[in-house]
Amino acid sequence: MEGIPSSLHIRSEEGVLALVENSKHHLLLAPNGAMERWVQLERFVQEFQNRPLSERIRDKRRLAIQKWIHSAPVRAVFGKAQTVTQSQRKQLDVSKRNHTALVKDMRELVDHVKTLATTTIDMGYVWTALVEADASALVEQSHVEFLKMGQGMANLCLSTGTQILATIVMPLEAKLDKLAQLHTLLDVEDEMRLLVVAAARKLERATDKTIFDRQNELKQAQLRATRMTTDLQVILEWTDTMRPELIRHEMNRVMKLLHEMCASARNLLVDSNAFPSLQIEAMDT
Numbered sequence: 001m002e003g004i005p006s007s008l009h010i011r012s013e014e015g016v017l018a019l020v021e022n023s024k025h026h027l028l029l030a031p032n033g034a035m036e037r038w039v040q041l042e043r044f045v046q047e048f049q050n051r052p053l054s055e056r057i058r059d060k061r062r063l064a065i066q067k068w069i070h071s072a073p074v075r076a077v078f079g080k081a082q083t084v085t086q087s088q089r090k091q092l093d094v095s096k097r098n099h100t101a102l103v104k105d106m107r108e109l110v111d112h113v114k115t116l117a118t119t120t121i122d123m124g125y126v127w128t129a130l131v132e133a134d135a136s137a138l139v140e141q142s143h144v145e146f147l148k149m150g151q152g153m154a155n156l157c158l159s160t161g162t163q164i165l166a167t168i169v170m171p172l173e174a175k176l177d178k179l180a181q182l183h184t185l186l187d188v189e190d191e192m193r194l195l196v197v198a199a200a201r202k203l204e205r206a207t208d209k210t211i212f213d214r215q216n217e218l219k220q221a222q223l224r225a226t227r228m229t230t231d232l233q234v235i236l237e238w239t240d241t242m243r244p245e246l247i248r249h250e251m252n253r254v255m256k257l258l259h260e261m262c263a264s265a266r267n268l269l270v271d272s273n274a275f276p277s278l279q280i281e282a283m284d285t
Contacts, residue, residue, distance in 0.1 A: 103179050109247065110172045113254055117164035120261070124157030149272035153265060160261040168250055 131150035134143055 099179065103176055106172070106176050106179075106247075110169060110176065113164065113172075113250075114169045116254070116258075117161045117169055120157050120161030120164065122161075124154045124161065127151075127154035127157060145272050149268050152268045152272075156261055156264050156268070160257055164254060164257055168253055172250060 127150050131147055131154060134146055134150070
């Protein structure tokens with residue numbers, strides 16, 4: 001771009017996007033408490049859902065029988081009281097409704113922050129266009145102080161907006177994507193509880209396997225269910241407390257970044273002398 005020193009070239013849009021993508025990749029891999037548990041849980045659920053076809057067919061048949069046995073109409077016919085499984089099912093339904101509302105509220109908040117970040121980046125491109133327009137004029141008509149100040153404002157807006165996107169918006173979106181998967185995980189846990197019951201009953205009746213094989217099958221089912229329940233409990237406790245803490249922490253970070261940007265922008269205007277007729281007092285920091 002003519003009229004601007006090479007050291008002041010504005011970061012290209014591709015460069016900004018690359019920075020965002022790199023930051024997103026780095027942040028998603030960084031350890032973050034309950035998010036580590038999510039990774040473990042996802043790996044385990046994938047392992048469970050991709051088990052051999054013979055096991056899936058067997059479990060599907062057992063699951064259908066157990067759901068039928070525990071259904072309210074069947075228990076009413078045989079005069080049976082409500083089971084723990086039915087109570088758990090109601091609790092799961094309540095949890096789903098609560099977390100659906102949580103995800104919706106959090107997504108709306110993240111969308112507002114994302115709009116703020118993209119608007120800040122757009123401001124950077126506006127300053128870029130102004131600098132390019134001034135620099136494309138004849139040398140004697142260009143304004144060196146304005147070029148320097150405009151370049152600084154453009155870089156400031158681009159870097160602040162990019163930082164908000166990369167360090168706040170994208171990690172929050174990743175957390176919300178995980179949170180939205182909670183419904184599926186709760187259903188899987190419910191199915192695994194029923195499969196443990198089925199495995200226990202199968203152990204009592206089976207004669208085509210050795211005692212060791214049957215006990216091993218039951219042990220594996222119990223371990224899977226216990227592992228799923230333990231990890232889910234961590235996730236549920238995290239989601240119950242995440243909203244106030246997460247909102248307060250992340251919004252404070254947003255406000256801090258915006259305050260720093262405004263302070264830097266004000267100092268640029270004061271120091272540049274690009275607008276001699278504009279009197280601006282230095283901001284107290």
